[in-house]
Amino acid sequence: MAQARSRKRRIGMQIAEHATGIVASLLFLAPIVWTVLSAFKPAQESRQPPLPPWPTTGFSVENYATLNTFGDGLWLPAQNSIYVSVMTVVLSVIVSVLAGYGFSRFRFPLKDLLFVLILSTIMIPFQSILTPIFLVLTKIGLHNTLTGLVCVYVTLQLPFSIFMMRNAFDAVPREIEEAARMDGANNVTMLLRVMLPLVWPGIVTIALFAFLGAWNEFLAALVLMTDQSKFTLPIMMTALQSGRFGAIDWGAVQAGVTVMMVPCLVLFLLLQRFYIRGLMAGAVK
Amino acid sequence: MTSIAAISAPARPRKLVGAGRRQWIGLLYVAPAVALVVVFFIIPLGMTAWMSLHNWPLMGAHSFIGLDNYWAILRDTRFWNALRFTGYYTVIVTIAIFVVAFPLALFIERPRPLTGFYRTSFFMPAVIGFASASLLWSWLLNVDSGLFSPAAFELGLTEKKVNLLATFQPAFWSIIAMVVWKVAGFTMIILMTGLQSIPPDLQEAAMIDGAGPLARFRAITLPLMRRTLALALILSVAGSVLAFDQFYIILRGGPRNQTLTAVYWIFNQSFVSFKLGYGAALSMVLLVILVALSLIQLRLLRQPEGVD
Numbered sequence: 001m002a003q004a005r006s007r008k009r010r011i012g013m014q015i016a017e018h019a020t021g022i023v024a025s026l027l028f029l030a031p032i033v034w035t036v037l038s039a040f041k042p043a044q045e046s047r048q049p050p051l052p053p054w055p056t057t058g059f060s061v062e063n064y065a066t067l068n069t070f071g072d073g074l075w076l077p078a079q080n081s082i083y084v085s086v087m088t089v090v091l092s093v094i095v096s097v098l099a100g101y102g103f104s105r106f107r108f109p110l111k112d113l114l115f116v117l118i119l120s121t122i123m124i125p126f127q128s129i130l131t132p133i134f135l136v137l138t139k140i141g142l143h144n145t146l147t148g149l150v151c152v153y154v155t156l157q158l159p160f161s162i163f164m165m166r167n168a169f170d171a172v173p174r175e176i177e178e179a180a181r182m183d184g185a186n187n188v189t190m191l192l193r194v195m196l197p198l199v200w201p202g203i204v205t206i207a208l209f210a211f212l213g214a215w216n217e218f219l220a221a222l223v224l225m226t227d228q229s230k231f232t233l234p235i236m237m238t239a240l241q242s243g244r245f246g247a248i249d250w251g252a253v254q255a256g257v258t259v260m261m262v263p264c265l266v267l268f269l270l271l272q273r274f275y276i277r278g279l280m281a282g283a284v285k
Numbered sequence: 286m287t288s289i290a291a292i293s294a295p296a297r298p299r300k301l302v303g304a305g306r307r308q309w310i311g312l313l314y315v316a317p318a319v320a321l322v323v324v325f326f327i328i329p330l331g332m333t334a335w336m337s338l339h340n341w342p343l344m345g346a347h348s349f350i351g352l353d354n355y356w357a358i359l360r361d362t363r364f365w366n367a368l369r370f371t372g373y374y375t376v377i378v379t380i381a382i383f384v385v386a387f388p389l390a391l392f393i394e395r396p397r398p399l400t401g402f403y404r405t406s407f408f409m410p411a412v413i414g415f416a417s418a419s420l421l422w423s424w425l426l427n428v429d430s431g432l433f434s435p436a437a438f439e440l441g442l443t444e445k446k447v448n449l450l451a452t453f454q455p456a457f458w459s460i461i462a463m464v465v466w467k468v469a470g471f472t473m474i475i476l477m478t479g480l481q482s483i484p485p486d487l488q489e490a491a492m493i494d495g496a497g498p499l500a501r502f503r504a505i506t507l508p509l510m511r512r513t514l515a516l517a518l519i520l521s522v523a524g525s526v527l528a529f530d531q532f533y534i535i536l537r538g539g540p541r542n543q544t545l546t547a548v549y550w551i552f553n554q555s556f557v558s559f560k561l562g563y564g565a566a567l568s569m570v571l572l573v574i575l576v577a578l579s580l581i582q583l584r585l586l587r588q589p590e591g592v593d
Contacts, residue, residue, distance in 0.1 A: 014397075017392075017397070018399065020392070021392065021399060021403045024389070024392075024403070024406075024407065025402065025403055025406035025407065027466075028406050028407050028409060028410055028466065028470065029406050029409060031410070031421055031422070031425060031466065032409060032410070032413070032421075034425070034432065035421050035424070046430070047429075047430055048430065049429075049430060049431065049432060049435030049436065049439075050430075050431075050432055051432070051435065051436060051439065094317075095317045095318050095321065096318065098314045098315070098317060098318070099314060099315045099317070099318035099319075101314055102311040102312070102313070102314025102315040103311075103314075103315060105311070106307075106308050106309075106310060106311020106312075106314065107308045107311065108308050108309050108310075108311040108312045109312075111311065111315075114315060114319055117319075117322065117327075118318060118319070118322050121322060121326045123575065123576055123579035124326070124330060124572060124575070124576065125523075125527050125571065125572065125575050126326075127527055127529070127548050127551070127568075127571070128333060128551070128568035128569070128571050128572040128575070129326070129329040129330055129332075129333050129568065130555070131333070131336065131555050131556075131561050131564055131565055131568070132328070132329035132330075132332035132333050132336065132565075133325060133329045135332065136324065136325065136328060136329055136332070140324075151321065151324075151325055152325055154321060155321045155322060155324075155325040155326055158318055158321065158322060162318060187307075187310060212412060212414075215414065216413070216414025216415065216416060216417065217414070218414065218415060218416040218529075218530045218534075219529055219530065219548070219552070223552070223556055234414065234416035234417070234420075237416070237420055238416065238420065238533075238534055241420055241423060241534065242537070250424050250427065250430040250431075253420060253423075253424050254424060256420070257417050257420050257421045257424070260413070260414065260416070260417040260420075261413045261417050261421075264412045264413050264414070264417075265409060265412065265413065267412075268408075268409070268412040269405070272405065275412070276474060279471075279474050279475065279478075280474075280478050
C-alpha cells in the first residue's frame with residue numbers, strides 16, 4: 001500500500017519535473033521560433049502583431065524580397081559577413097595552431113613573457129582601444145576594409161584559441177613525436193602529419209568560437225566600417241531598424257534576424273559538444 | 286607504447302645536436318600571433334594612454350594638454366550618470382541571471398530522459414549574437430507590430446497598447462528580460478561544470494546522515510563550487526559593465542538618455558562628437574575599472590576549491 005503510494009508520488013514528481021522542463025524550454029525557444037515563423041508572413045500581415053506567430057493568410061517570402069530592396073540589398077552585407085567570419089576562422093586557426101605548437105613544444109627566450117602577454121589581453125576590454133585601432137588601420141591602409149576588421153577579430157580570438165591549442169598540444173605524448181622524428185619527420189611534416197590529426201577537436205572548437213565571434217560582433221564593425229558597402233549583417237540590419245532607409249519594415253527585420261540567427265543555430269546544433277568542451281575548458285582553467 | 290619508448294631511447298644523443306637552434310624555431314611559430322597582438326592590441330593600448338593627454342579632433346592637428354581631459358571627466362556629470370547607470374544595470378542583471386541560471390543548472394545536472402533536449406533549448410539563445418537578439422526583441426517590444434503590448438491588450442490586461450520603451454522602468458526591465466533570456470543558458474553551463482565536479486558520494490553520505498536538500502545545498506553544493514560561482518559572477522559582471530549593443534539597438538540610450546551606458550557614452554564622445562582625446566581618457570577610466578575587476582577575479586579563482 002505504502003509502496004504503491006510512494007511510487008505514485010514518484011511518478012507525480014516526474015510529471016511535474018518534465019512539465020517544468022517543457023514550459024521552460026518553450027520560453028527559451030519561443031522568441032526564436034516566433035521570429036522564424038513570422039518572417040514567412042506576407043508583408044501586409046507582418047505589420048500586424050504576431051498573433052498567432054505562423055502565417056494565417058498564406059506562406060510567403062515577400063519579407064525576404066523586401067529586405068533585399070533596402071540599401072545595398074541583402075546579399076552584399078551577407079557576403080561581407082560570410083567573408084569576415086570565414087577569414088577570421090581560417091586565420092585564427094592558422095595563427096593559433098602555430099602559436100600553440102610553438103608554446104607547447106619549444107623552449108625559447110621570452111617564451112613565458114610572450115604567453116602571458118597574449119593571455120592577459122583578455123583582461124583589457126577592446127571597447128576601450130577602438131579609437132587607436134581605427135587610427136592604426138588607417139595608418140597601414142586597412143581603414144574601412146573587411147580585411148582590417150578580420151585582423152581585429154583574429155586578435156580578439158587569440159587569447160582563448162592559443163590557450164586551447166597549447167593545452168591540446170600539451171596533451172599529445174612526447175613519445176609519438178620522438179618516434180616520428182626517428183622516421184625523419186621535420187618540424188613542418190611533424191606538425192601537419194603527426195600532430196594535427198591528434199589535436200583536431202581543439203581546432204574545431206576554436207574555429208566554432210571564431211566563427212560565432214566574428215559573425216555576431218557589433219561594436220567594432222559599427223565603428224570601423226563606415227562605408228555602407230562594407231556593412232556586415234548586424235550593422236546593415238541596425239541601420240534598417242533605426243529607420244535609416246525610410247519607414248521601418250518589421251517584416252524585413254524578422255527576415256534579417258532569421259538570416260543572422262540560423263547559421264549560428266545550425267552550427268551549434270551540429271557541433272554542440274565542441275562548443276560545450278570549449279566552454280568547460282575555459283571554465284575549469 | 287613500449288616499442289616507441291624503446292626506439293626513442295637511442296634518439297636522445299642525436300637530439301642534443303642542434304637542439305638549441307631547433308628550440309629557437311619556436312619563436313618563429315609564435316611570431317604571427319605576437320605580431321597581431323602587438324599591432325592590434327599593445328600599440329593601440331599605448332596610444333589610448335598617449336591620446337588621453339591630447340586634444341585630438343578627427344581632422345586637423347592634435348595638441349598636448351596634459352591631464353585636462355581627466356579634469357574634464359571629473360566635471361562630466363553625464364559620464365558619471367552613465368557609469369552609475371552601468372553599475373545599477375550590472376547589479377540587477379547579474380542577480381537576475383543567477384536567479385534563473387542556478388535552478389536551470391540544478392535541473393539539467395541530474396540525468397533524466399530529455400535532459401539533452403532541455404539543455405540545448407536553454408542554451409540556444411546564448412549562441413545567437415547580442416545584435417540579433419536585440420533586433421529580435423526590439424520587434425517583440427514594439428508597440429504596434431510587436432508581441433508583448435498587443436498581446437497584453439488582447440488579453441484584456443491593459444486598456445490600451447502600452448509603449449514599453451517610452452518610460453524608464455518598463456524599458457529597463459524589458460532589457461533585463463532580454464539579457465536574462467540570452468545569457469542564462471551560458472551561465473547555466475558554467476554552473477553545471479561546477480556542480481558536476483562535486484563527488485556524488487559526498488551528497489550521498491550527507492543524505493544518509495539525514496541532511497535535507499536545502500541543508501545539502503548550503504553545506505556541500507555552495508562551498509564546493511565557490512570557484513565556479515566566482516567565475517560565472519565575474520563573466521557576468523565584466524560582460525554587463527561593457528554592455529552596449531542592447532541599449533544602442535533597442536533603446537538608443539533613451540528614454541531621455543537615461544539608459545546610456547559607459548561604453549555608449551565613450552562611443553558617443555569618440556565616434557559621434559569625434560573628441561578622440563577625450564574618448565581615450567574616458568576609455569582609460571573604463572579600462573582601470575575592468576582591470577581591477579579582473580584582478581579581483583584572479584584572486585577569487587586562485588583560492589583552492591573545497592571546504593575551508
